[in-house]
Amino acid sequence: xxxxxxxxxxxxxxxxxxxxxxxxxxxxxxxxxxxxxxxxxxxxxxxxxxxxxxxxxxxxxxxxxxxxxxxxxxxxxxxxxxxxxxxxxxxxxxxxxxxxxxxxxxxxxxxxxxxxxxxxxxxxxxxxxxxxxxxxxxxxxxxxxxxxxxxxxxxxxxxxxxxxxxxxxxxxxxxxxxxxxxxxxxxxxxxxxxxxxxxxxxxxxxxxxxxxxxxxxxxxxxxxxxxxxxxxxxxxxxxxxxxxxxxxxxxxxxxxxxxxxxxxxxxxxxxxxxxxxxxxxxxxxxxxxxxxxxxxxxxxxxxxxxxxxxxxxxxxxxxxxxxxxxxxxxxxxxxxxxxxxxxxxxxxxxxxxxxxxxxxxxxxxxxxxxxxxxxxxxxxxxxxxxxxxxxxxxxxxxxxxxxxxxxxxxxxxxxxxxxxxxxxxxxxxxxxxxxxxxxxxxxxxxxxxxxxxxxxxxxxxxxxxxxxxxxxxxxxxxxxxxxxxxxxxxxxxxxxxxxxxxxxxxxxxxxxxxxxxxxxxxxxxxxxxxxxxxxxxxxxxxxxxxxxxxxxxxxxxxxxxxxxxxxxxxxxxxxxxxxxxxxxxxxxxxxxxxxxxx
DNA sequence: ATAGGGTTAG
Numbered sequence: 001x002x003x004x005x006x007x008x009x010x011x012x013x014x015x016x017x018x019x020x021x022x023x024x025x026x027x028x029x030x031x032x033x034x035x036x037x038x039x040x041x042x043x044x045x046x047x048x049x050x051x052x053x054x055x056x057x058x059x060x061x062x063x064x065x066x067x068x069x070x071x072x073x074x075x076x077x078x079x080x081x082x083x084x085x086x087x088x089x090x091x092x093x094x095x096x097x098x099x100x101x102x103x104x105x106x107x108x109x110x111x112x113x114x115x116x117x118x119x120x121x122x123x124x125x126x127x128x129x130x131x132x133x134x135x136x137x138x139x140x141x142x143x144x145x146x147x148x149x150x151x152x153x154x155x156x157x158x159x160x161x162x163x164x165x166x167x168x169x170x171x172x173x174x175x176x177x178x179x180x181x182x183x184x185x186x187x188x189x190x191x192x193x194x195x196x197x198x199x200x201x202x203x204x205x206x207x208x209x210x211x212x213x214x215x216x217x218x219x220x221x222x223x224x225x226x227x228x229x230x231x232x233x234x235x236x237x238x239x240x241x242x243x244x245x246x247x248x249x250x251x252x253x254x255x256x257x258x259x260x261x262x263x264x265x266x267x268x269x270x271x272x273x274x275x276x277x278x279x280x281x282x283x284x285x286x287x288x289x290x291x292x293x294x295x296x297x298x299x300x301x302x303x304x305x306x307x308x309x310x311x312x313x314x315x316x317x318x319x320x321x322x323x324x325x326x327x328x329x330x331x332x333x334x335x336x337x338x339x340x341x342x343x344x345x346x347x348x349x350x351x352x353x354x355x356x357x358x359x360x361x362x363x364x365x366x367x368x369x370x371x372x373x374x375x376x377x378x379x380x381x382x383x384x385x386x387x388x389x390x391x392x393x394x395x396x397x398x399x400x401x402x403x404x405x406x407x408x409x410x411x412x413x414x415x416x417x418x419x420x421x422x423x424x425x426x427x428x429x430x431x432x433x434x435x436x437x438x439x440x441x442x443x444x445x446x447x448x449x450x451x452x453x454x455x456x457x458x459x460x461x462x463x464x465x466x467x468x469x470x471x472x473x474x475x476x477x478x479x480x481x482x483x484x485x486x487x488x489x490x491x492x493x494x495x496x497x498x499x500x501x502x503x504x505x506x507x508x509x510x511x512x513x514x515x516x517x518x519x520x521x522x523x524x525x526x527x528x529x530x531x532x533x534x535x536x537x538x539x540x541x542x543x544x545x546x547x548x549x550x551x552x553x554x555x556x557x558x559x560x561x562x563x564x565x566x567x568x569x570x571x572x573x574x575x576x577x578x579x580x581x582x583x584x585x586x587x588x589x590x591x592x593x594x595x596x597x598x
Numbered sequence: 599a600t601a602g603g604g605t606t607a608g
Binding site: 049075078112118154178326397 | 599600601602603604605606607608
């Protein structure tokens with residue numbers, strides 16, 4: 001039509017631009033832009049708005065903002081489109097600047113502007129600005145607009161201001177599914193940012209409660225709800241609840257959804273049910289890169305290296321292009337099995353065939369592998385040659401290698417490096433103390449102990465949880481919170497006897513015994529995972545795995561104990577601590593004793 | 599012509 005020389009109206013041009021926008025066709029869009037300039041209508045408000053939106057959707061923020069500034073008469077939609085363009089293209093700071101400028105120009109924001117700016121606040125964790133926007137939204141008459149309240153509530157949750165979020169939630173006259181999903185997702189995310197395992201646990205439980213209330217309210221959950229709540233079940237290692245959610249997804253017809261399917265794979269994996277994870281993966285009707293990567297990662301974590309690598313080949317055959325995270329899974333599979341040659345081959349394949357630049361995590365896998373098989377000098381060379389600063393994971397796996405292969409000199413050096421990375425981390429101090437203790441270096445032991453006392457480090461919060469049927473039970477080190485504590489003590493005594501008869505020898509572990517003193521305590525019988533284990537055995541008399549989640553890393557002594565116990569009771573024990581998933585079967589652990597133990 | 603919620607990481 002344009003080539004025929006017909007003169008398009010602004011309306012026609014707008015429709016063209018929208019078509020380019022939904023096709024994400026920047027080339028065609030630019031062509032239309034050319035005609036717009038030719039006809040001199042780029043200053044028109046609706047044309048400019050459409051151009052701004054088009055360039056934003058095609059990822060070209062510069063052009064979007066340029067188109068915006070050329071608009072002669074910018075209305076609220078123009079400003080909102082430009083602000084949203086900043087959000088979509090990861091430039092929150094510019095979004096804020098535009099918002100302030102808009103207010104200075106005397107343009108009043110509408111509900112679209114407000115929700116947009118609030119989501120920028122989420123990204124920036126800008127609670128101060130966010131609460132000002134909240135006040136502003138009330139002032140300009142959007143105080144009871146549902147999307148606006150949802151956004152404010154989600155922002156408060158993401159910034160950890162739970163009381164205020166809850167107040168908003170409880171005070172809402174109407175809710176939408178987005179409200180519920182924001183509450184659930186918000187609590188799920190709080191689990192990751194929680195200061196300790198205990199508050200993370202509380203957030204998770206709260207998310208599950210909100211999910212239950214949602215179901216009772218009669219509203220139908222959607223894929224967002226299911227993927228969030230499944231993530232919560234994974235973090236809580238709450239297999240029973242996860243299975244129930246699985247049943248509800250089937251009832252609601254969401255089983256064929258690829259995101260829900262992937263979330264199920266991850267839930268079963270993180271609950272230690274690799275079989276169920278694999279089953280969920282096989283049953284998926286379509287799989288994304290993320291689904292394949294999740295399953296490869298799952299096999300790798302469980303020490304099933306061959307299956308992980310086989311799946312990687314299947315993925316390539318299926319025509320799915322792996323990304324850098326997939327290769328983290330592939331390399332860690334090789335690392336677990338000590339397959340040095342394969343690891344190097346995959347590392348080359350990643351660089352050469354897929355043009356993926358190695359990142360620190362890939363090097364970490366290679367260092368972990370060399371450390372596991374005892375090639376400590378080579379691993380150390382790798383660390384020294386790194387152009388990047390070694391991270392905590394690198395030092396931790398190197399330490400595990402040194403301890404396992406009896407090189408206390410290098411191990412202690414690495415542990416001191418780890419401490420300088422995490423100078424306030426209680427667990428690192430305990431690790432270092434345990435290492436000086438077993439190396440018999442008492443002077444260093446006292447020195448570290450003194451530093452600990454001087455720094456007044458908070459006492460370790462050692463909690464474990466076990467979920468039995470519908471309830472989650474908590475256990476804290478040294479404390480007897482449950483009715484059945486006598487039974488727990490007796491059972492632990494019996495188990496200790498049995499383990500000893502099989503050759504278990506207690507090694508003890510360092511800990512703060514009271515507010516002032518740090519000592520090696522010989523018995524670790526009061527550690528929380530042991531209490532949870534005994535409680536679990538007393539309350540689930542049938543066979544089947546015992547699943548425990550723990551707030552901090554497991555100590556070597558408890559780890560060793562669990563290996564013996566898995567033989568005595570002929571049951572599988574799964575413990576997920578803050579660093580690693582441990583699956584004890586028949587005296588062996590899936591981490592092969594390289595799970596960042598204290 | 600503009601908005602609010604979700605899945606992968608050793």
